[in-house]
Amino acid sequence: GAVVSQHPSRVICKSGTSVKIECRSLDFQATTMFWYRQFPKQSLMLMATSNEGSKATYEQGVEKDKFLINHASLTLSTLTVTSAHPEDSSFYICSVQRNTEAFFGQGTRLTVV
Amino acid sequence: AQKITQTQPGMFVQEKEAVTLDCTYDTSDPSYGLFWYKQPSSGEMIFLIYQGSYDQQNATEGRYSLNFQKARKSANLVISASQLGDSAMYFCAMSANFNKFYFGSGTKLNVKP
Numbered sequence: 001g002a003v004v005s006q007h008p009s010r011v012i013c014k015s016g017t018s019v020k021i022e023c024r025s026l027d028f029q030a031t032t033m034f035w036y037r038q039f040p041k042q043s044l045m046l047m048a049t050s051n052e053g054s055k056a057t058y059e060q061g062v063e064k065d066k067f068l069i070n071h072a073s074l075t076l077s078t079l080t081v082t083s084a085h086p087e088d089s090s091f092y093i094c095s096v097q098r099n100t101e102a103f104f105g106q107g108t109r110l111t112v113v
Numbered sequence: 114a115q116k117i118t119q120t121q122p123g124m125f126v127q128e129k130e131a132v133t134l135d136c137t138y139d140t141s142d143p144s145y146g147l148f149w150y151k152q153p154s155s156g157e158m159i160f161l162i163y164q165g166s167y168d169q170q171n172a173t174e175g176r177y178s179l180n181f182q183k184a185r186k187s188a189n190l191v192i193s194a195s196q197l198g199d200s201a202m203y204f205c206a207m208s209a210n211f212n213k214f215y216f217g218s219g220t221k222l223n224v225k226p
Contacts (some may be wrong), residue, residue, distance in 0.1 A: 043204060044158075044216045077219065084174055091156055095183075095214070097215055101121060104158035 003027050004096050010019025013084055013112055021079045021108045023089040023094035029074035030096040035067075038091040038107075050094075084112045115140045117207050119217035126195045127225050132179070134190040134220045136205030147188040149179065152202040152219075161203075163190060181202040192222075200224045 005024045013019050023033055030054045036044040048069055049057040056069035066088075068080040081088055093107040116139040123183065126132035149161040164172045164179045172179045180189040192199060205217040 010185075012146055036214075038156075043218045044214075044222050046215070053146065093156070097208070097212075099158065100163055102148070102208070103160075104150075107156040107158075109156065 001013045001068065002030045003103040004105045005107055006094055008108060009106055010109045011111070013110070015085055015112055016083055016084045018080055018109060019084055021081075021092055023079070023105050025075045026098045028098060031074060032097065033071060033077040034095045035069065035077075035079050036040070036093045036095065038093065044093065081110065084110070088112050115203055115207055115209055115215040117215050117217035119205055120219070121219050121220045123221045123223070124221050125225060129194055131191060131193045134192070134197055134203050134205075134222065136188045136190065136217055138158065138186050138188060138205075138207050140207060140209055142209035145207055147179070147181070148206040148214070149177070149190045150204045150206060151160065152164060152204060162190065172220075196225045197224050199225060
């Protein structure tokens with residue numbers, strides 16, 4: 001069964017609104033979760049590392065005020081795309097690591113119109 | 114810094130034949146893991162195979178095998194007896210100290226009947 005659950009799988013929003021994406025670790029407690037973004041026909045690019053109980057660590061070039069990450073519990077991390085614009089349209093995917101394995105959520109396809 | 118390179122944007126293979134997808138990497142970390150994932154059009158990331166940097170033998174998982182050449186920093190994926198359902202994007206990834214993942218640009222595999 002799924003180890004990581006991501007919701008929603010698809011979302012369409014108007015430009016200027018905010019969208020929240022949830023990532024849940026179902027089988028174990030995850031102190032760290034990872035958020036990736038994938039543009040069409042491109043690879044997954046790490047956006048940030050979500051740390052339970054502390055601030056997220058953002059990769060270079062990722063705006064922390066635009067992509068708000070909250071990791072309030074050991075099983076839930078949320079990514080909020082604030083004031084979304086069409087250029088934020090992308091596939092967002094979270095992952096959780098356990099030992100040598102990484103488990104990915106189903107991904108969220110965000111379309112900003 | 115970690116870097117993963119996949120030089121084949123697209124590959125074709127005849128059904129039932131074997132195919133090799135190339136991957137080279139660069140890292141200064143002595144301990145790392147190399148992974149291959151399959152991403153069908155649905156977007157989910159499907160784990161295929163893992164190779165640890167200290168593993169002496171090449172990893173195998175069913176029809177998948179990883180040709181690990183540490184001195185050359187390559188970790189090619191070999192798929193034997195290709196099936197139509199193998200058509201997808203394939204990503205090579207590396208994780209140093211089992212932390213965040215870095216992905217290659219991907220190879221789109223098309224299996225011809």
